[in-house]
Structures are given as C-alpha cells and as structure tokens.
Amino acid sequence: xxxxxxxxxxxxxxxxxxxxxxxxxxxxxxxxxxxxxxxxxxxxxxxxxxxxxxxxxxxxxxxxxxxxxxxxxxxxxxxxxxxxxxxxxxxxxxxxxxxxxxxxxxxxxxxxxxxxxxxxxxxxxxxxxxxxxxxxxxxxxxxxxxxxxxxxxxxxxxxxxxxxxxxxxxxxxxxxxxxxxxxxxxxxxxxxxxxxxxxxxxxxxxxxxxxxxxxxxxxxxxxxxxxxxxxxxxxxxxxxxxxxxxxxxxxxxxxxxxxxxxxxxxxxxxxxxxxxxxxxxxxxxxxxxxxxxxxxxxxxxxxxxxxxxxxxxxxxxxxxxxxxxxxxxxxxxxxxxxxxxxxxxxxxxxxxxxxxxxxxxxxxxxxxxxxxxxxxxxxxxxxxxxxxxxxxxxxxxxxxxxx
Amino acid sequence: xxxxxxxxxxxxxxxxxxxxxxxxxxxxxxxxxxxxxxxxxxxxxxxxxxxxxxxxxxxxxxxxxxxxxxxxxxxxxxxxxxxxxxxxxxxxxxxxxxxxxxxxxxxxxxxxxxxxxxxxxxxxxxxxxxxxxxxxxxxxxxxxxxxxxxxxxxxxxxxxxxxxxxxxxxxxxxxxxxxxxxxxxxxxxxxxxxxxxxxxxxxxxxxxxxxxxxxxxxx
Numbered sequence: 001x002x003x004x005x006x007x008x009x010x011x012x013x014x015x016x017x018x019x020x021x022x023x024x025x026x027x028x029x030x031x032x033x034x035x036x037x038x039x040x041x042x043x044x045x046x047x048x049x050x051x052x053x054x055x056x057x058x059x060x061x062x063x064x065x066x067x068x069x070x071x072x073x074x075x076x077x078x079x080x081x082x083x084x085x086x087x088x089x090x091x092x093x094x095x096x097x098x099x100x101x102x103x104x105x106x107x108x109x110x111x112x113x114x115x116x117x118x119x120x121x122x123x124x125x126x127x128x129x130x131x132x133x134x135x136x137x138x139x140x141x142x143x144x145x146x147x148x149x150x151x152x153x154x155x156x157x158x159x160x161x162x163x164x165x166x167x168x169x170x171x172x173x174x175x176x177x178x179x180x181x182x183x184x185x186x187x188x189x190x191x192x193x194x195x196x197x198x199x200x201x202x203x204x205x206x207x208x209x210x211x212x213x214x215x216x217x218x219x220x221x222x223x224x225x226x227x228x229x230x231x232x233x234x235x236x237x238x239x240x241x242x243x244x245x246x247x248x249x250x251x252x253x254x255x256x257x258x259x260x261x262x263x264x265x266x267x268x269x270x271x272x273x274x275x276x277x278x279x280x281x282x283x284x285x286x287x288x289x290x291x292x293x294x295x296x297x298x299x300x301x302x303x304x305x306x307x308x309x310x311x312x313x314x315x316x317x318x319x320x321x322x323x324x325x326x327x328x329x330x331x332x333x334x335x336x337x338x339x340x341x342x343x344x345x346x347x348x349x350x351x352x353x354x355x356x357x358x359x360x361x362x363x364x365x366x367x368x369x370x371x372x373x374x375x376x377x378x379x380x381x382x383x384x385x386x387x388x389x390x391x392x393x394x395x396x397x398x399x400x401x402x403x
Numbered sequence: 404x405x406x407x408x409x410x411x412x413x414x415x416x417x418x419x420x421x422x423x424x425x426x427x428x429x430x431x432x433x434x435x436x437x438x439x440x441x442x443x444x445x446x447x448x449x450x451x452x453x454x455x456x457x458x459x460x461x462x463x464x465x466x467x468x469x470x471x472x473x474x475x476x477x478x479x480x481x482x483x484x485x486x487x488x489x490x491x492x493x494x495x496x497x498x499x500x501x502x503x504x505x506x507x508x509x510x511x512x513x514x515x516x517x518x519x520x521x522x523x524x525x526x527x528x529x530x531x532x533x534x535x536x537x538x539x540x541x542x543x544x545x546x547x548x549x550x551x552x553x554x555x556x557x558x559x560x561x562x563x564x565x566x567x568x569x570x571x572x573x574x575x576x577x578x579x580x581x582x583x584x585x586x587x588x589x590x591x592x593x594x595x596x597x598x599x600x601x602x603x604x605x606x607x608x609x610x611x612x613x614x615x616x617x618x619x620x621x622x
Contacts, residue, residue: 017553021415024537171422174526179424186420186528332522342473344459350522378458382556395417395533 007059011387014193022387025394026060032397034064035116039079039125041068045189046122046145049389052192056390065113069126075104079125082159085152086124098158105129114138118397127162139400142166143187147176147313147334167400172314173335185396188338189314190389191323191380196292198323201300209297213253213283220250222359223302225295225320227256228269228286231311233331236352238275238282240308243356248363252276255285255298299324304362304369308355312336319384322346322376327369329358339384345376404622407584410540411577413550416561418451419531426524430475430510431517433467436527437503442495443529449498450489450568451530454560457604464600467502467525474521480509488600489564493571534561544585544622548615551577556604563607564599577611590618 012019036054038046050066057064071079078097085091105128112132120141121129133140142163148156148171156178163169164180170187171177177184191198210217222241226232234254241252254272257265269286276282287294299305305321305328312334319339321328328346330336340346347358362369382388423444427433437445448466468485471477483505492498510517537558541547551559562576570579574595582591593614597607 018555020553021537021555021558024415025417025533025535028535174422174426174528175524177422184422184424186422337473337523341456341469344456348473375458379456382455382457391417392419395419395531398533398535399419399531 007055010194015381015385015387018387022391022394023060025391025398026057026062029394029397029401030061032062032118033116034062034118034120034397035113036064036066036120036122037069037126037129038066038122039069039071039076049190049386050122052195052386053389053393056386057393060390060394065116067111067113069104069108069129070111071104071125074100075125082124082155083146085155086146086148086159088150089152091152091155101158102128105131118400120393121166124159127159130162130165133165139168139397140166141168141170141396141400143170144176145172145189147173148178149175151178168396170396173338175334185392187389187392188384189316189319189335190384190386191316191319192386193323197296198320199296201293201296205293206297206300209294210301213285215251215253215283215301217301220248220303220363221253221301222250222304222306223253223255223298224306224308225255225299225317226307226309228254228265228272230264230268231309232256233308233310234268234272235275236310236355237306237308238272239352240306240355240359241282242279243353244359244363247360250303250363251281251283253283253285253298253302255283255287255295257287257289257291295320296324299326302326304329304359306355306359307331307336308349308352309333309336315339316384318346319380322373323380323384325370325373325377327362327372328376329355329362331355339379340376341379344372345379346372404543404545404619405585405587406542407580409580409584410542411547411550411580411584413537413539413541413554414534414558414561415537415555416558416565417533418454418557419533420447421529421531423527423529425527427527428521428524429518430471430477430480430506433471433525434503434506434510434517436525437499437506440499440527441529442499443531444527445495445499445502446568447528447530449487449502450565453489453564453599454557454604457556457560459603470521470525474523474525475519477509477516480506483509490567490573490599493568493573495568532561532565544587544615544619547581548612548619551608551612551615554608559604559608563604587618590614 008019036050040047054064054066078100081093109132112129114132114134116138118139120143122143123145168183170185172189207217224237273284299321305326307315307318307330309331314335318328318330318336328340330340332348340348342348349355349358425436427436452466464485468481472481539550541550566576578591578595581587594611597610
C-alpha cells in the first residue's frame with residue numbers, strides 16, 4: 001500500500017525544496033506551545049485561514065491550540081458595530097456596548113490557556129484577553145485582519161489600550177496599520193494552492209462549466225469574480241467591456257454572490273443586469289456560496305481577469321487569478337497594488353477608460369499578457385501562499401524568542 | 404576534485420517585514436524620509452526588493468525608483484534612482500547618501516514638482532532577517548553545486564546578495580568560500596560578476612551552476 005503524502009508533502013510538487021526549508025526553519029521551535037484565538041470556528045476568512053494554518057504548524061512539531069472566543073448574540077452585535085466603525089463608519093451604540101464587550105472578555109479570561117510561549121489573538125473581538133497575560137511571560141501578538149487606517153475614534157480609543165500591551169501586531173498592508181509603539185509586522189493574506197478554488201482542474205471539467213453557463217471556450221473571455229456590491233463596480237466593468245468590444249471580439253463573465261448581510265446586493269445585481277441588457281455575450285452569474293470549483297473554472301478559462309474595485313480590502317481574488325498565471329487588469333486600490341505591480345505582474349487602472357485601455361493593450365500584446373501572468377504566478381508563490389504565511393509565523397516566533 | 408577544509412555552511416533565511424510609522428506622499432517627503440529612515444529600512448527598499456521581486460529581470464531595481472515612476476510619474480528620477488547598483492556599496496550610509504543626493508538634485512532642478520502629491524503614499528518598512536543553519540554542508544565543487552540547486556530563493560538571496568553588506572566587502576558568501584576555502588579565485592571572480600539586475604535569481608543560479616560545471620570539468 002502506498003502511503004498518502006502528509007499535509008506539507010502535498011505542497012512539494014508545487015513548491016519543491018521550499019518545503020524542506022520550512023521544516024528546517026521550524027526545527028528550533030519544535031515543541032513550542034502556541035495558542036491561536038479568534039471569535040468563530042466556522043465561516044469567515046480568519047476561521048478558514050486557521051483551519052489550514054494550524055494543522056500545517058502542528059505537522060512542523062509546534063504544539064498549537066486553536067481556541068474560539070465564546071460570545072453571545074449581544075456580543076457579536078457589538079463587535080459587528082465595532083467592525084464597521086473601525087472601517088471608518090459611524091458608531092451609534094451607547095456605553096452599554098462597551099460594557100457588553102468587557103463582560104464577555106472577563107468571562108472568556110476564566111478559560112484562557114495562559115502559559116503558552118506564543119499567543120496570537122486574531123482581530124478585535126478577543127483583543128482584551130491580553131488582560132490574562134501572566135507578568136513577564138510568553139510573547140503576545142495581535143493579528144489584525146481589518147483595515148484600521150481610518151477608524152472611528154470612539155471605538156479605537158476604547159480598544160487601543162489593549163492593543164498597546166501586545167509585544168507585536170500584524171497587519172495585512174502598511175496602509176492598514178496604525179501609529180503604535182510596539183513593532184508592527186506585515187503578513188499578507190494568503191491562498192491555499194491545494195484548495196478547490198485554486199487547484200489545477202481537468203480541462204474537461206472547465207469545459208463542462210463553460211458549457212453549463214453557455215460560454216464559448218474558444219473565444220476571448222473577460223472575467224470578474226466578486227460579489228454584487230457597488231464597491232466592486234460591476235457596472236463599470238460592463239462599461240469597460242463595451243469599450244473593449246469596439247476593438248476585440250470578446251465575452252464577459254461577472255460572477256459572484258450577494259452577501260447575506262448586504263441589503264444592497266440585489267439592487268446592484270439588478271443594475272448590472274440593466275447595464276448588460278441586449279448583449280447575450282455578457283454572462284451575469286449569481287453563484288451559490290459553495291461554488292469554489294466553478295469560480296476556479298471561470299478564472300482558469302479567462303483570457304484576462306478583471307478586478308475593477310472602487311475600494312478593496314486586500315482583494316485575494318487577484319492572487320487567485322495570478323496563481324493561475326492569468327493576466328490581471330485591476331484598480332489601484334486597497335491591497336491590489338501589492339499584488340499587481342504595474343507592468344510587472346499585471347496592469348493597474350484608475351477608471352473605466354483606463355481599465356478598457358489596459359485590457360485592449362494586453363489583448364493586442366498576448367506575449368506580454370503571458371509574461372505578466374507568469375511573473376504574477378511567481379509573485380504569488382513567494383508572497384501570498386499559505387506556506388508563506390506559515391513561514392512568516394515561524395520567523396516571527398524565532399525573532400521574538402531571540403529578542 | 405579538491406576538498407575544502409572548512410565546509411560551506413548553508414542557512415535557511417527568511418525575511419520579516421516591519422512596518423514603520425513613517426510615510427511619504429511627495430518627493431520632498433521622500434527626501435525627508437530618506438534622512439530619517441533606519442538602515443534596516445534602506446536595506447529593505449533596496450537590497451531586499453531585489454529578493455522580493457527576484458523573478459523580474461527587466462528594469463526593476465528598488466522600491467524608491469518604482470514608487471517615483473508608478474505613483475509620481477517622474478521617469479527621470481526613477482531612472483536615476485534605479486541606476487544605483489547595490490554592488491557598489493559596502494555600507495547603507497553610502498547608499499542612503501546617494502539616494503538622498505539624487506532626490507535633492509531632482510527637486511532642486513524641478514522645484515515645482517517637489518510638493519506634488521503621489522497617487523498613493525510610500526510606506527517605509529524595515530527588514531528583519533531570520534537565519535537558521537541547514538543541515539547541509541559542501542566541501543567539494545560537486546557538493547556545493549548540488550546544495551545550490553536545492554536552495555530556496557530567499558536562502559540563495561541571503562548568501563548571494565544580502566551577504567554583501569554582512570561581509571562589508573564587494574563580494575558574496577559563495578565567492579568568499581570558493582576563493583578562500585577552495586582556492587578557486589577565477590571562479591569566485593566570475594560568480595561575483597553575475598549581473599543581479601539583468602538576471603532573475605533563477606537565471607543567476609543557472610549561470611553559477613554552469614560556471615561551476617566548467618570549473619569542475621577543468622579539475
């Protein structure tokens with residue numbers, strides 16, 4: 001019987017000796033006790049990340065536990081309001097919101113595993129657990145996955161005294177960080193190349209998805225994957241496509257879902273359909289939540305992938321497309337310029353007209369488009385894969401231990 | 404084949420990025436930032452950018468040049484800054500001095516451009532190097548070549564590029580060992596001449612392996 005490869009060994013065909021070096025980097029940390037804490041076991045990007053990250057770190061002989069902060073509906077209503085306010089929105093809740101936050105933090109402190117060498121607290125919900133840190137022990141790190149560049153002051157001033165007590169903080173982009181006294185590190189969000197959304201698909205499956213949606217696999221295909229949200233500018237994508245269409249025969253796919261907590265989603269979908277009216281070569285696909293393989297197939301079949309966001313968090317759909325060696329035309333906003341280095345790993349644009357021009361340019365210069373896709377793939381391989389994320393954690397732990 | 408008494412000790416290297424509380428939104432702010440930035444920050448945006456974008460061979464040289472072009476659309480200054488070759492420097496103070504001098508010269512010649520706002524700010528960051536010894540050693544050219552082929556990009560970068568500052572010499576770890584421990588002075592010189600700007604790290608490694616093969620054939 002042939003033993004199936006372990007978790008990390010499955011990455012060897014993609015990453016070669018980098019996996020061996022990851023093991024070497026982890027060797028001095030063998031047996032180190034690590035605690036990761038976030039606020040949800042399922043759903044959401046952080047839980048998805050930890051579900052993949054923790055087993056890989058365990059395989060590297062770190063003793064990692066993942067604990068979930070226990071909150072009730074009232075707590076999550078407060079932290080949802082915090083979340084929106086930290087993104088720059090208004091905050092209307094009264095002082096009782098702060099009291100609810102404190103009270104759940106105190107309850108969770110009773111169950112906290114305090115004696116770990118490394119404790120990583122994810123996002124604002126469990127940030128107050130730093131209160132449970134025994135004096136002068138362990139290394140405590142706050143990993144902030146959200147954009148804190150323009151926070152609501154009342155909420156930030158409430159949270160900041162806890163944040164300031166951590167030994168280090170981690171942000172996803174320099175533009176998301178705050179002025180803090182403790183060191184701030186840059187850890188990019190990451191994709192898993194073995195996940196359904198990113199693994200290499202059989203051509204027959206890709207063709208079957210194209211057929212299911214009535215897309216011609218032989219003709220130029222422009223694709224934007226994102227939920228129907230005004231900030232993703234799907235109507236702008238349709239306008240850019242119409243400009244490109246004057247010069248090149250092409251089809252457009254706009255595929256995504258509408259978030260349950262986004263009441264505008266249906267309206268934006270309707271506006272997009274109106275903008276596309278009369279053109280059968282614009283395919284607007286409302287995908288159900290578990291459509292990772294379909295998303296993968298659409299990205300894999302694309303000639304060019306577009307991400308014409310007006311505002312963006314990090315925009316990992318760009319990394320997904322680059323990993324598939326696709327030329328990308330995207331807006332210079334949020335974390336996108338980190339992934340798309342203009343003219344090196346893709347093309348950046350600032351308007352509908354600019355987006356259309358860059359698409360036309362790449363369609364007219366397929367050899368350049370191919371080179372950008374290849375270079376983009378290398379960029380993702382080095383910076384935006386789950387294994388790079390593991391490497392950054394190992395490096396940070398070694399650095400903190402050595403200080 | 405000659406065997407070295409002191410083996411080449413390979414390390415696995417990793418680079419953390421630390422975000423500084425400092426940014427620039429115009430050329431005059433960049434100039435001020437160059438004065439205030441730590442040595443680790445100058446290293447990150449020059450030496451380290453070659454490692455981060457190791458797969459690019461055409462015209463990408465450092466973060467300052469790239470930002471001046473992409474966010475400020477100032478191609479002349481971008482060319483000046485991009486023309487600096489890190490192999491010419493054994494100290495970051497010298498490199499910082501030249502970056503600052505070129506930016507000042509440009510601002511003096513184009514004073515109306517010094518305060519123009521960039522599309523996006525330049526965020527000063529720093530590099531934190533973490534290195535752990537690998538359990539591989541090389542004592543012969545053959546062993547050295549085999550280890551070289553197994554090395555990751557960041558570890559190859561550590562020995563071939565970042566080492567220049569550590570050694571404070573105009574050379575690198577590989578050339579230092581080839582010359583000092585194997586007596587292969589000519590090979591060491593040729594390895595040190597490999598152009599890290601017009602090569603990717605992979606093609607630089609390929610060239611090195613080719614040179615080692617030639618040398619092994621002569622021994």
